[in-house]
Amino acid sequence: MTAAPVVVCPDCDGMAFTLEPCRCTTYGDRFLADADALGPRREAYRSCEQCRGAGSIAYPCYRCGRRGRRRAQLVVTVANLDTGAVASHQVVPGGLDPHRDPAGHWVVDLSFRVRELAAAVGAVLDETDAPSLWLDRQWRPDLPAALRHELEAQAILRADHAPWRLVLGRSTAPATVDPAARLARLCALADLLLLDLVVEARRQGEGFCWAIRYEVPGSPVPLGSPGWCRDLPEVLACTDVAKALTGLAERGLAAPARLLRPDSPRPPAGPAVDVDQLERRVLADCVDPTGGDELPGAQALWRDGRWWHTTLRAGEPVETLAEQPTGQVVRRVRVPVTRGYEPPDPAWLGELVDWRPCPDCRPHNRLRACDCRLGGRAADPDCPHCCGAGLRPSALHCFTCGDTDRLLRTVSVTVTDLRHRVVHLAWQAGTPEVAPLVATQPNGRPVVQLPDRYRLGSWAAVLGARPEDLRDADGGHDLDRDLRDGYVTVPWAGADPVREHVRAAGRGTAAGRLIVVAAPPDAPPLVELLRLALGLDLALVVAVCDLRHNAGDPLLADGLRWSVETKPRDAAVSPDDLPYRPSLAAALAWCRECLTDAVASAAPTNPATPIPVPWSGPRDLVADPEPDLLRLASRHAGQAVTVRFTRAGCAVHRHDDDAVRLLAEAPDLRDLRLT
Numbered sequence: 020m021t022a023a024p025v026v027v028c029p030d031c032d033g034m035a036f037t038l039e040p041c042r043c044t045t046y047g048d049r050f051l052a053d054a055d056a057l058g059p060r061r062e063a064y065r066s067c068e069q070c071r072g073a074g075s076i077a078y079p080c081y082r083c084g085r086r087g088r089r090r091a092q093l094v095v096t097v098a099n100l101d102t103g104a105v106a107s108h109q110v111v112p113g114g115l116d117p118h119r120d121p122a123g124h125w126v127v128d129l130s131f132r133v134r135e136l137a138a139a140v141g142a143v144l145d146e147t148d149a150p151s152l153w154l155d156r157q158w159r160p161d162l163p164a165a166l167r168h169e170l171e172a173q174a175i176l177r178a179d180h181a182p183w184r185l186v187l188g189r190s191t192a193p194a195t196v197d198p199a200a201r202l203a204r205l206c207a208l209a210d211l212l213l214l215d216l217v218v219e220a221r222r223q224g225e226g227f228c229w230a231i232r233y234e235v236p237g238s239p240v241p242l243g244s245p246g247w248c249r250d251l252p253e254v255l256a257c258t259d260v261a262k263a264l265t266g267l268a269e270r271g272l273a274a275p276a277r278l279l280r281p282d283s284p285r286p287p288a289g290p291a292v293d294v295d296q297l298e299r300r301v302l303a304d305c306v307d308p309t310g311g312d313e314l315p316g317a318q319a320l321w322r323d324g325r326w327w328h329t330t331l332r333a334g335e336p337v338e339t340l341a342e343q344p345t346g347q348v349v350r351r352v353r354v355p356v357t358r359g360y361e362p363p364d365p366a367w368l369g370e371l372v373d374w375r376p377c378p379d380c381r382p383h384n385r386l387r388a389c390d391c392r393l394g395g396r397a398a399d400p401d402c403p404h405c406c407g408a409g410l411r412p413s414a415l416h417c418f419t420c421g422d423t424d425r426l427l428r429t430v431s432v433t434v435t436d437l438r439h440r441v442v443h444l445a446w447q448a449g450t451p452e453v454a455p456l457v458a459t460q461p462n463g464r465p466v467v468q469l470p471d472r473y474r475l476g477s478w479a480a481v482l483g484a485r486p487e488d489l490r491d492a493d494g495g496h497d498l499d500r501d502l503r504d505g506y507v508t509v510p511w512a513g514a515d516p517v518r519e520h521v522r523a524a525g526r527g528t529a530a531g532r533l534i535v536v537a538a539p540p541d542a543p544p545l546v547e548l549l550r551l552a553l554g555l556d557l558a559l560v561v562a563v564c565d566l567r568h569n570a571g572d573p574l575l576a577d578g579l580r581w582s583v584e585t586k587p588r589d590a591a592v593s594p595d596d597l598p599y600r601p602s603l604a605a606a607l608a609w610c611r612e613c614l615t616d617a618v619a620s621a622a623p624t625n626p627a628t629p630i631p632v633p634w635s636g637p638r639d640l641v642a643d644p645e646p647d648l649l650r651l652a653s654r655h656a657g658q659a660v661t662v663r664f665t666r667a668g669c670a671v672h673r674h675d676d677d678a679v680r681l682l683a684e685a686p687d688l689r690d691l692r693l694t
């Protein structure tokens with residue numbers, strides 16, 4: 020095997036920093052600039068707060084991590100999740116084997132290598148995500164070796180932002196998504212959750228880009244292009260339920276909150292949906308029928324068990340002024356897009372919810388409650404941040420309302436398994452409830468507990484799920500413990516706990532709708548990820564902390580906390596790596612999602628150390644370590660226990676305050692039964 024040479028970083032010429040044009044040069048020497056009308060090229064703004072008029076700024080070179088040298092090596096690894104077999108190919112100067120493309124350029128097609136590796140491990144790949152390396156025009160097979168290798172090293176360095184690429188496959192081809200079945204499922208779920216399903220086509224260049232998403236009624240049409248999919252079948256193939264729900268709150272922050280009528284007459288179940296017909300109709304709506312002009316786009320809305328069609332039209336241009344870090348102000352003109360036709364309200368939508376303006380922020384600017392008012396105190400007249408005004412500019416969301424600017428009287432909570440089961444709840448401030456005192460916060464505020472119907476954990480049980488499987492349907496975030504168990508910290512004894520609970524549940528939601536999933540996440544088994552990590556010759560680091568003894572204390576985290584990560588084989592356990600996921604399944608799902616990034620960043624930072632080129636035949640699954648992990652965690656209850664699994668065996672660490680202590684090492688976790 021050819022060794023990976025270390026070469027001078029071409030992006031910074033070995034200086035470890037680069038001189039880049041300052042942002043101010045985009046607009047030239049102007050205080051007020053138009054975003055669309057760019058200034059003379061490379062002219063600096065004389066009063067620039069970043070470059071002080073010099074026009075360029077020195078940045079640390081991120082391509083070499085400020086080392087000035089780089090490793091001319093790429094590694095492509097293909098792994099079969101079903102067998103654990105792993106095969107790799109490394110690209111270094113001298114072993115590129117390029118071919119000529121029809122235009123006469125020399126190119127190294129790595130997707131060919133990926134297919135070879137996939138055949139070697141018996142894997143069917145979803146997609147062969149492999150780069151092509153283009154060689155410099157000077158490159159020819161008959162050049163002297165030293166010059167050829169130098170040009171090849173440059174081609175490799177142009178592609179080394181992900182120096183180690185992992186491509187995952189399985190022994191059998193993945194089931195392809197049937198667009199009609201997916202659309203039918205998305206529609207059925209819209210009916211179940213009482214949401215709109217929006218199918219949108221927007222003009223982009225010569226063609227269209229498509230998006231499909233859930234919305235609450237009253238959400239505005241988003242600015243800008245909604246995605247990259249070129250037709251309806253493609254957008255259906257890449258939009259599952261979780262993706263269609265993601266961003267629901269952001270899209271509907273300004274939508275009016277209305278009560279739900281879950282008992283309203285429901286549309287007949289299982290409508291036939293013709294994807295072709297729907298696509299043709301939406302495209303036809305992108306042309307103005309009166310003048311034959313092109314419109315910016317069109318939408319189809321699934322509401323109340325049928326499709327409603329509307330054109331999208333350009334509205335009045337809106338001008339915005341945005342301050343730049345350079346001190347310049349940039350004027351942008353945006354053309355909002357509105358619906359040509361607003362479909363009638365769905366039968367399940369009731370009257371408007373009462374609300375009052377949020378006292379802790381100002382709409383349309385970034386003023387938020389100052390820290391001096393935390394805990395409900397009056398503003399401090401001597402506060403260095405707000406001088407007693409009680410408000411200060413902040414880049415964060417308003418903690419009180421989550422940037423909805425409204426405090427609602429009622430919040431609608433939907434708990435669902437995302438299949439067939441759903442519960443719609445209405446929690447209303449002012450409802451008298453028996454809420455016994457269960458604890459007192461260190462600042463003296465009482466903590467009370469509301470009855471079962473305010474505890475999402477109890478509703479999870481009704482739907483046959485565990486409380487730790489609850490998550491926000493929008494983005495999949497973990498749910499607050501107070502919402503799970505109905506705990507409320509009230510400002511004073513006797514204050515309305517439901518009002519505080521409604522505020523917590525409604526913070527940052529669209530139209531006062533909190534939608535919660537009560538079902539385990541889709542996660543690979545621990546033993547499968549463990550086998551994969553060993554095949555890649557990496558470490559699988561599993562951390563668990565048993566806090567179940569805190570179950571009765573509303574002020575402390577409880578239950579089991581998990582994390583699962585792939586790390587370089589020799590990486591030390593960091594004191595900061597504490598587990599925080601509420602279930603092993605949630606930790607495994609996250610590990611799987613980050614796997615290719617984790618492998619890319621497992622490449623050694625020192626350019627003199629080569630990236631490993633792992634090979635492994637099929638491996639048997641090991642015995643499931645979960646019972647042993649649970650036993651270890653309960654033995655060290657209250658402290659995080661981290662187990663690093665590598666080909667050499669396993670090492671158990673415990674987090675004591677700020678230090679990490681090695682407890683034991685063994686070839687197999689089961690051998691540690693007696694420690």
Ligand SMILES: [Zn+2]
Nearest residue numbers: 041043067070
């Ligand atoms: Zn500047």
Ligand SMILES: [Zn+2]
Nearest residue numbers: 028031080083
């Ligand atoms: Zn560099």
Ligand SMILES: [Zn+2]
Nearest residue numbers: 389391402405
């Ligand atoms: Zn203040």
Ligand SMILES: [Zn+2]
Nearest residue numbers: 377380417420
């Ligand atoms: Zn607010």
